[in-house]
Amino acid sequence: MEERKQKTRRMDSKPEIIISGCFFLIIFALLIGYLVYFVSTSEQDMINNSYNSRQEILLSQNYRGSIFSRDGDVLAETQMDAGQNETRIYPYKNLFSHIVGYSTQGRMGVEALANYYLINTNTSLNNKVVNDMAGVKNPGDNVYTTLDVEIQQVADEQLSIYKGAVIVTEVKTGKVLALVSHPDFDPNEINDIWDSLINNDSSSVLVNRATQGLYPPGSTFKIITALEYIRENPNTYNNYVFGCPGYFRFEDSKINCYHGSSHGQVNFEKSFAKSCNSSFANIGMGLDRTAFADTLDDLLFNRKLPLTLTYAKSSVQVSEDISDDEMMQTSIGQGKTQITPIHLNMITCAIANKGLLMKPYVIDRVENDAGNVVKAFKPSGYGKLMEESEAEILKSLMISVVESGTASKLKGLSYTAAGKTGSAEYNNVKGDSHAWFTGFAPAEDPEVCVTIIVEGAGSGGDYAVPIARRIFDAYFREK
Amino acid sequence: MQEYITELSKYGITICMMLYTVCCFVSLWRKNEKVHALYVLQSILLFLMQLILFLNLALVSGNMKYVFFYVFVQVFLLACLVMVPIIYEEVNRPLLNIMCMLIGIGLCIISRLSFNKAVRQYIIVLMSLTISLFIPYLLSRIKFLKKLTWIYGLVGVVVLGVVLFVGEYTHGSKITFTIKDITFQPSEFVKILLIFFLAAALWEKTSFLRVAETAVIAGMEVIILVASKDLGSALIFFAAYVFVVFIATRNYFYLLLGAAGGCVASYAAFRLFEHVQTRVYAWRDPWAYIDNKGWAVTQSLFAIGSGSWFGMGLLKGNPKAIPYVDQDFVFSSVCEELGVLFGICLILVIVSCFFMIMKIAIQIHDRFYQLIVYGIGIMYVFQIFLTVGGGINLIPLTGVTLPFISYGGSSCMTTMIMFFIIQGIYIRLQKGGGKYVGRKKAENKANGQQT
Numbered sequence: 001m002e003e004r005k006q007k008t009r010r011m012d013s014k015p016e017i018i019i020s021g022c023f024f025l026i027i028f029a030l031l032i033g034y035l036v037y038f039v040s041t042s043e044q045d046m047i048n049n050s051y052n053s054r055q056e057i058l059l060s061q062n063y064r065g066s067i068f069s070r071d072g073d074v075l076a077e078t079q080m081d082a083g084q085n086e087t088r089i090y091p092y093k094n095l096f097s098h099i100v101g102y103s104t105q106g107r108m109g110v111e112a113l114a115n116y117y118l119i120n121t122n123t124s125l126n127n128k129v130v131n132d133m134a135g136v137k138n139p140g141d142n143v144y145t146t147l148d149v150e151i152q153q154v155a156d157e158q159l160s161i162y163k164g165a166v167i168v169t170e171v172k173t174g175k176v177l178a179l180v181s182h183p184d185f186d187p188n189e190i191n192d193i194w195d196s197l198i199n200n201d202s203s204s205v206l207v208n209r210a211t212q213g214l215y216p217p218g219s220t221f222k223i224i225t226a227l228e229y230i231r232e233n234p235n236t237y238n239n240y241v242f243g244c245p246g247y248f249r250f251e252d253s254k255i256n257c258y259h260g261s262s263h264g265q266v267n268f269e270k271s272f273a274k275s276c277n278s279s280f281a282n283i284g285m286g287l288d289r290t291a292f293a294d295t296l297d298d299l300l301f302n303r304k305l306p307l308t309l310t311y312a313k314s315s316v317q318v319s320e321d322i323s324d325d326e327m328m329q330t331s332i333g334q335g336k337t338q339i340t341p342i343h344l345n346m347i348t349c350a351i352a353n354k355g356l357l358m359k360p361y362v363i364d365r366v367e368n369d370a371g372n373v374v375k376a377f378k379p380s381g382y383g384k385l386m387e388e389s390e391a392e393i394l395k396s397l398m399i400s401v402v403e404s405g406t407a408s409k410l411k412g413l414s415y416t417a418a419g420k421t422g423s424a425e426y427n428n429v430k431g432d433s434h435a436w437f438t439g440f441a442p443a444e445d446p447e448v449c450v451t452i453i454v455e456g457a458g459s460g461g462d463y464a465v466p467i468a469r470r471i472f473d474a475y476f477r478e479k
Numbered sequence: 480m481q482e483y484i485t486e487l488s489k490y491g492i493t494i495c496m497m498l499y500t501v502c503c504f505v506s507l508w509r510k511n512e513k514v515h516a517l518y519v520l521q522s523i524l525l526f527l528m529q530l531i532l533f534l535n536l537a538l539v540s541g542n543m544k545y546v547f548f549y550v551f552v553q554v555f556l557l558a559c560l561v562m563v564p565i566i567y568e569e570v571n572r573p574l575l576n577i578m579c580m581l582i583g584i585g586l587c588i589i590s591r592l593s594f595n596k597a598v599r600q601y602i603i604v605l606m607s608l609t610i611s612l613f614i615p616y617l618l619s620r621i622k623f624l625k626k627l628t629w630i631y632g633l634v635g636v637v638v639l640g641v642v643l644f645v646g647e648y649t650h651g652s653k654i655t656f657t658i659k660d661i662t663f664q665p666s667e668f669v670k671i672l673l674i675f676f677l678a679a680a681l682w683e684k685t686s687f688l689r690v691a692e693t694a695v696i697a698g699m700e701v702i703i704l705v706a707s708k709d710l711g712s713a714l715i716f717f718a719a720y721v722f723v724v725f726i727a728t729r730n731y732f733y734l735l736l737g738a739a740g741g742c743v744a745s746y747a748a749f750r751l752f753e754h755v756q757t758r759v760y761a762w763r764d765p766w767a768y769i770d771n772k773g774w775a776v777t778q779s780l781f782a783i784g785s786g787s788w789f790g791m792g793l794l795k796g797n798p799k800a801i802p803y804v805d806q807d808f809v810f811s812s813v814c815e816e817l818g819v820l821f822g823i824c825l826i827l828v829i830v831s832c833f834f835m836i837m838k839i840a841i842q843i844h845d846r847f848y849q850l851i852v853y854g855i856g857i858m859y860v861f862q863i864f865l866t867v868g869g870g871i872n873l874i875p876l877t878g879v880t881l882p883f884i885s886y887g888g889s890s891c892m893t894t895m896i897m898f899f900i901i902q903g904i905y906i907r908l909q910k911g912g913g914k915y916v917g918r919k920k921a922e923n924k925a926n927g928q929q930t
Binding site: 013014016017018020021024025027028030031032034035036038039042043045046047049051052053054057125128129132 | 481482483486722725726727729769777778780781782783784785787788791795796797800819822823826827830833834837840841849853857860861864867868871873
């Protein structure tokens with residue numbers, strides 16, 4: 001009896017078979033889902049990888065497309081001689097060396113970013129057939145950038161013989177209008193100068209300083225210290241007062257104001273406008289270090305940036321564990337803190353854009369040889385780095401820097417600018433400092449954001465602000 | 480001219496394959512497998528696709544040998560589709576159609592990768608079919624299949640053991656034998672033995688002791704395979720064992736035990752064997768090891784990524800950059816040149832084939848045959864998961880073939896035999912032989928089955 005019962009129970013395994021069928025259905029749904037995800041997200045990366053031999057297949061069928069400025073000026077093109085030999089020509093020589101880049105010794109800049117589009121073709125099937133018959137290659141697709149030749153030229157001239165970097169971006173879209181890094185090189189000669197560029201490492205010509213250069217932020221970091229102070233004292237920050245004797249002492253540590261000048265009685269706004277180190281060291285000592293670390297996290301320190309260009313990660317150390325001396329140094333942008341100019345530019349853009357960061361981008365659209373748009377890139381927001389109210393307060397502080405502070409060379413122009421200067425000391429010998437400026441204009445309704453670093457020049461107010469002025473002038477003249 | 484044809488044929492091939500996939504799933508929904516119009520449509524799509532594929536190969540390469548090969552392949556496919564239903568009237572048409580489809584795609588892809596190998600594969604396919612054609616007949620005649628339990632088990636263990644000691648290394652695994660120029664991979668054939676062993680051991684008795692006894696044999700086989708560095712086969716044996724025990728006992732506890740045991744064993748293998756570690760590291764971050772451990776996977780990913788949805792077109796890609804492309808990575812080369820959409824359809828066709836096998840298994844009320852059909856289905860679908868999942872880096876690489884499509888005699892022959900075992904059992908079922916409540920009760924009694 002018992003045995004018969006067991007046997008009938010065993011007879012029908014239908015539910016178990018259906019369950020195993022469903023199990024594999026789920027497994028294969030995952031498999032196909034992953035495959036779809038992989039192909040839709042990684043196709044370009046796959047083709048761009050230098051280990052992928054299929055690039056050569058595309059290059060043997062198509063010649064590289066051209067790169068244009070936003071007004072349609074040719075920044076790079078491939079010219080063909082009678083024997084179908086290809087030469088990559090960069091008409092502006094050194095001017096766009098880092099941002100447009102090169103394509104023969106590895107790749108850099110837009111040449112690297114847009115490689116997939118440049119070596120693919122969307123020319124008509126008829127053209128393909130005609131080219132096939134004639135035994136010539138198909139034209140690769142053309143890439144239109146957001147770069148503006150005139151602003152790039154002004155930035156390049158103004159940076160002059162100094163090492164350093166300039167970035168100009170559109171606040172509301174994230175479009176990169178100009179990106180200069182000095183020292184530069186002529187990409188037309190890249191094959192000839194390659195060995196010397198690689199071997200002569202000390203000047204790091206190939207490093208794009210705007211995105212890969214890590215610098216102490218100096219006083220520009222006070223924007224961030226100020227933000228944290230406002231967050232911790234939202235109603236009372238305006239009541240802040242400090243008597244500056246030219247230095248600030250805490251136990252064994254001492255911070256000096258720039259060139260030891262004493263600022264006297266300062267409130268919060270004046271501390272910022274005059275860039276008073278002593279006052280900001282004092283503010284820094286009163287901050288909640290855990291909350292400060294969170295704010296730095298919000299501002300993308302020690303994190304990946306929403307950026308397709310090759311960049312370095314900014315770093316800062318704030319936690320309960322750091323010493324008081326480190327905390328004081330960090331509050332005024334010295335110490336171990338390092339930032340890339342592009343990162344500072346992104347923070348400045350967020351302040352100008354009510355806290356919302358737009359992702360910076362250089363490629364505006366891709367067109368085939370007939371001028372039909374293959375792919376257009378739209379501005380896209382990354383998210384809020386800070387609240388709108390916080391951005392407004394920082395903006396008013398940055399206006400006061402121009403009106404009554406260290407960036408007074410931008411005062412009284414046809415537009416109102418706002419910003420923050422910095423003089424980042426990079427060794428202990430006095431006077432050796434990088435000149436920083438980061439700011440935007442017009443202050444009422446910000447359109448353009450400029451970030452400048454001039455290596456070893458001196459104070460930001462004297463050396464970086466005048467460059468910003470020329471760039472703002474050029475931008476508004478062009479409008 | 481050639482440009483037009485290759486561009487248009489890309490879409491033509493994908494559309495054919497999509498329609499074919501739809502047909503496969505429609506045939507699954509039908510109550511019985513006798514919808515002739517559907518099979519005619521499937522056959523038309525099959526031959527149309529073959530025509531486009533080989534036309535492409537011939538045009539792009541400009542080599543007439545593909546035209547000759549095309550004719551040979553079509554003769555085979557036609558013969559198979561016409562002959563088998565004549566010999567066995569009750570044959571399961573959807574399964575037969577899918578088998579022909581996969582063989583057709585396989586021969587085309589292999590001929591693109593290496594023409595000589597394709598010719599060899601063609602001969603193997605012919606031989607396999609010749610052997611397989613006898614199987615349904617034999618199944619209906621041989622009465623003592625259920626009684627050979629321990630013989631299946633022991634032969635399996637001995638064969639694998641012998642290979643471990645005297646076999647040759649192929650791609651770093653000691654898994655092959657060569658007799659007169661023909662290389663065998665015995666683990667493929669032992670798959671069938673394992674299924675028969677499990678079915679014979681568990682169709683009647685499913686006590687804990689009996690399960691433990693089968694675990695000893697299956698465990699030995701798996702351990703020998705791991706020692707031969709044939710990780711893929713080891714996993715397939717293990718999965719088949721766990722699922723067959725689950726169905727035989729209807730006890731979820733064994734499924735849980737199997738899953739837990741599998742995790743522990745995988746971890747142990749990871750700690751003990753360097754070749755397992757290599758695979759796992761390459762899986763976690765293939766790009767970091769692109770020059771060595773990760774080379775094969777990254778090349779496979781390049782192929783799939785470069786192919787994108789519609790593929791680069793036959794002979795337009797560079798699938799030979801992938802190591803062992805004609806065996807372990809044939810799916811990647813399919814995606815590269817015929818497109819990922821084609822690849823997805825291919826997976827779906829195979830999944831529909833698996834469902835068809837499960838559908839047959841549900842209909843069978845003779846435990847022994849039910850377990851065999853079910854076990855084969857699990858083995859087949861699990862192997863597909865391993866090879867496709869490995870190629871797209873969803874799971875670590877295990878180095879198993881894509882049955883019927885990859886180059887490889889043992890794999891092709893074993894899978895075809897498995898398919899014809901299912902066909903044989905299906906034919907029995909149609910004739911009422913395996914049904915618990917069949918029309919031909921006399922035959923039931925004669926076979927001495929069921930209560």
